[in-house]
Amino acid sequence: AQSVTQLGSHVSVSEGALVLLRCNYSSSVPPYLFWYVQYPNQGLQLLLKYTSAATLVKGINGFEAEFKKSETSFHLTKPSAHMSDAAEYFCAVRDGAGNQFYFGTGTSLTVIP
Amino acid sequence: NAGVTQTPKFQVLKTGQSMTLQCAQDMNHEYMSWYRQDPGMGLRLIHYSVGAGITDQGEVPNGYNVSRSTTEDFPLRLLSAAPSQTSVYFCASSADRAKRGYTFGSGTRLTVV
Numbered sequence: 001a002q003s004v005t006q007l008g009s010h011v012s013v014s015e016g017a018l019v020l021l022r023c024n025y026s027s028s029v030p031p032y033l034f035w036y037v038q039y040p041n042q043g044l045q046l047l048l049k050y051t052s053a054a055t056l057v058k059g060i061n062g063f064e065a066e067f068k069k070s071e072t073s074f075h076l077t078k079p080s081a082h083m084s085d086a087a088e089y090f091c092a093v094r095d096g097a098g099n100q101f102y103f104g105t106g107t108s109l110t111v112i113p
Numbered sequence: 114n115a116g117v118t119q120t121p122k123f124q125v126l127k128t129g130q131s132m133t134l135q136c137a138q139d140m141n142h143e144y145m146s147w148y149r150q151d152p153g154m155g156l157r158l159i160h161y162s163v164g165a166g167i168t169d170q171g172e173v174p175n176g177y178n179v180s181r182s183t184t185e186d187f188p189l190r191l192l193s194a195a196p197s198q199t200s201v202y203f204c205a206s207s208a209d210r211a212k213r214g215y216t217f218g219s220g221t222r223l224t225v226v
Binding site (some may be wrong): 001009032034036041042043044045046049051090094097098100102103105106 | 210
């Protein structure tokens with residue numbers, strides 16, 4: 001069975017500082033991994049995805065994530081936080097057939113001016 | 114491109130009432146899903162469909178029905194609303210067995226009193 005754990009339900013960073021949001025996964029098959037962002041009162045928007053090609057994946061808005069099989073991790077980073085990055089971030093893993101995504105419980109990112 | 118359209122955006126129901134949440138996509142996606150989002154719990158799958166005429170249960174199907182008569186539409190029916198169904202509901206669709214991720218609608222915020 002697949003599952004995702006996001007460490008830290010709330011993360012605060014100063015504007016311009018490094019953003020690091022943690023995600024560890026459990027998967028019985030080679031994983032397809034995703035990061036989504038949710039702005040207040042909106043739906044989820046795909047930030048980036050790992051589909052077994054390059055281990056370092058670049059997404060929108062300057063975010064990137066690195067797939068580390070040995071650590072079963074897929075942490076999301078951004079070198080310099082912007083006020084507009086304040087949102088809820090979800091990590092997800094696809095099940096083997098693609099019928100279901102298993103989502104983490106989310107990390108709320110606050111950016112301090 | 115409208116993407117995934119959900120209606121209504123907000124709804125208040127009394128306990129015991131029934132209603133249908135509408136979901137339509139114009140991307141010719143085969144896969145469609147309904148998730149509910151509750152604080153601290155991430156998103157949980159209610160029902161999903163891999164094509165017209167094919168539906169199956171997800172993690173939390175009790176109290177909900179779905180049907181998929183066309184590729185475009187995937188309505189979610191609440192049979193007899195209960196306060197525990199107060200949540201934000203998201204419809205999502207995907208092509209290519211979700212290897213590239215799901216596209217989400219903007220959500221329906223449902224309150225059952």
